[in-house]
Amino acid sequence: xxxxxxxxxxxxxEARGIHKHFGGxxxxxGIDAVxxxxxxxxxxxxxxxxxxxxxxxxxxxxEPSEGEVLIDGTxxxxxxxxxxxxxxxxxxxxxxxxxxxxxxxLENVTLGLIHVRNKPRSEARDxxxxxxxxxxxxxxxxxxxxxxxxxxxxxxxxxxxxAMRPKAILFDEPxxxxxxxMVHEVLDVMRTLATEGMTMVVIxxxxxxxxxxxxxxxxxxxxxVVERGPTLRVLDAPEHKRTREFLSAIQ
Ligand code: ADP
Ligand code: MG
Numbered sequence: 001x002x003x004x005x006x007x008x009x010x011x012x013x014e015a016r017g018i019h020k021h022f023g024g025x026x027x028x029x030g031i032d033a034v035x036x037x038x039x040x041x042x043x044x045x046x047x048x049x050x051x052x053x054x055x056x057x058x059x060x061x062x063e064p065s066e067g068e069v070l071i072d073g074t075x076x077x078x079x080x081x082x083x084x085x086x087x088x089x090x091x092x093x094x095x096x097x098x099x100x101x102x103x104x105x106l107e108n109v110t111l112g113l114i115h116v117r118n119k120p121r122s123e124a125r126d127x128x129x130x131x132x133x134x135x136x137x138x139x140x141x142x143x144x145x146x147x148x149x150x151x152x153x154x155x156x157x158x159x160x161x162x163a164m165r166p167k168a169i170l171f172d173e174p175x176x177x178x179x180x181x182m183v184h185e186v187l188d189v190m191r192t193l194a195t196e197g198m199t200m201v202v203i204x205x206x207x208x209x210x211x212x213x214x215x216x217x218x219x220x221x222x223x224x225v226v227e228r229g230p231t232l233r234v235l236d237a238p239e240h241k242r243t244r245e246f247l248s249a250i251q
Contacts, residue, residue, distance in 0.1 A: 008037060010037075010072060010073040011034045011035055011036055011037065011070075012035050012036065012037040012038075012071070012072060012167055012168050012199040013033075013034075013035035013058055013069065013070070013071055013090070013168055013199070013201070014033070014034050014035070014069070014070040015031055015032060015033045015034075015054070015057070015058065015067065015068070015069050015070075016032055016067055016068045016069075016070070017030050017031075017032060017066065017067040017068070018030070018031040018032075018054060018057055018064045018066070018067035018068075018069070019064065019065045019066035019067055020050070020053050020054075020057065020062065020064055020065050020223075021065045026223065027050050027053050027223050028050050028053055028054055028057070028064070028065075028223045029222070029223040029224050030067070030224065031050075031054055031067075031220070031223070031224065031225055032225065033054075033218055033225065033228075035168065035199060035201055036199075036215070036216075037199055038197040038198075038199055039199065039200075039215040039216065040194045040199075040200045040201075040202060040213050040214045040215050040216075041200070041201045041202070041214065041215065041216050041217075041218065042201075042202045042203070042204065042210050042214040042216070042217050042218070042231070043055065043201065043202070043203045043217075043218050043220060044203075044217055044218070044219050044220070044243075044246060045219055045220035045221055045246065046221065046246060046249075049220045049221050049222060049223070050220055050222075050223040051172075051203045051220055052172050052203065054220065055092075055170050055172055055201060055203060056092075056172075057069065058090060058170060058201065059086055059087050059089075059090040059091075059092060059170065060076065060077070060081070060083050060086060060087075061087070061092065063077075064077060071086070071089065071090060071167060071168075072167060084116050085116060087116075088112055088116045088117060088164040088166065089164070089166055089167045089168075090166060090167060090168050090169075090170060091160075091161025091162070091164060091166040091168070091169040091170065092161065092169070092170045092171075092172070093154070093157050093158055093161060093169060093170070093171045093172070093174050094157070094172055094174075095172055095173040095174065095176045095177050096177055097145070097150075097153045097154055097156070097157045097177075098157065099145045099153055099156055099157060099160075100145075101144065101145050101146065102144070103144070103145075104141065104142050104143060104144055105132060105137060105140055105141055105142070105143055105144075105145075105148065105156045105159075106125065106128050106129060106132065106141040106142060108145070108156055108160055109128035109131055109132060109156065109159050109160045109163050110124045110125055110128040110163075111160075112160065112163070112164055113127055113128060113163055113164065116164070117164060127163050128159070128163050129141055130163075131159040131160070131162045131163035132156065132159045134159065134162060135155040135156075135158050135159045135162070135189050136155065136185070136189070137152060137155055137156065137159065140152060149182060150177060150178045150179060150182050151178055151179075151182030151183075151185045151186055154174055154175070154178065154182075154186045155185070155186060155189055157174075158174075158186075158189055158190075158193075162193070166198075167199060168198070168199035168200065168201065169193070169198060169199075169200050169201075170200075170201045170202075171190065171200065171201070171202045171203065171204065172203050173203050173204060173205070174186055174190070174202075174204065175187060175204065175206060176204075176205070183206070187206060187209045190202070190209075190213065191209070191212070191213050194213050202214065205250055207235070207250065207251060210231060210235075211231060211232070211235060214231045215230070215231060216228065216229065216230055216231060217229065217230075217231050217234040217235070219234065219238075219240065219242065219243045219246065221240075221242045221246075226240045226242050226243065227239055227240040227242075227243045235247065
């Protein structure tokens with residue numbers, strides 16, 4: 001008989017009963033979700049439904065008012081958690097990149113490796129350059145954000161997460177601010193990461209991308225999960241009225 005110590009059976013991220021209040025507004029009303037290891041989970045829902053707030057609770061950029069988040073089986077919604085380390089373990093890519101404008105691409109990626117991962121400077125630079133190479137930016141290491149296109153800046157942001165060797169990466173509408181011709185270069189990088197087994201949680205309205213890359217869809221409405229399931233089942237045979245309305249509105 002073996003003792004159950006097989007980590008691969010533990011979800012990478014698990015949220016239990018997440019509530020969030022902003023003042024008098026009850027924005028998340030008890031969300032449970034399981035993000036399996038090595039899979040892509042997509043969050044769908046109308047504007048204001050609570051998708052971003054929920055995503056941000058997963059690495060405590062937003063503090064849940066109630067409920068628990070477990071990463072790799074460990075509760076991280078308690079006082080002992082080192083939130084800087086948590087945010088390195090669970091990276092986040094935002095719609096508007098959030099790069100430091102006065103730092104080069106390489107410096108933007110190197111920063112967290114030195115200050116959060118405690119890597120010596122030269123090792124950090126090598127790891128940062130390698131991460132930028134993975135997103136196709138090996139020739140742009142010394143450029144400032146303003147010298148890069150939107151698609152390139154977003155790939156720097158992905159490299160910055162990637163360099164930290166995260167357990168998962170959260171993406172909040174990573175292509176919504178991009179000109180149409182740059183959307184595909186970012187989605188291509190995300191698709192490659194998914195293929196390589198990165199655990200990802202994605203908010204995106206790129207339905208073609210989700211159809212190919214997402215393993216499961218979670219539909220949020222009014223701060224609650226109204227439907228969840230394998231991507232093709234939810235897209236092709238939505239069970240909930242709100243899912244059907246949402247899908248017909250965006251397609
Ligand atoms: P979504 O990403 O699905 O569009 P959000 O999670 O951004 O939705 O927002 C859900 C609700 O919470 C909205 O009504 C929004 O205005 C409100 N909200 C989000 N962040 C804050 C905040 N920091 N302070 C007050 N209200 C907020
Ligand atoms: Mg949002």
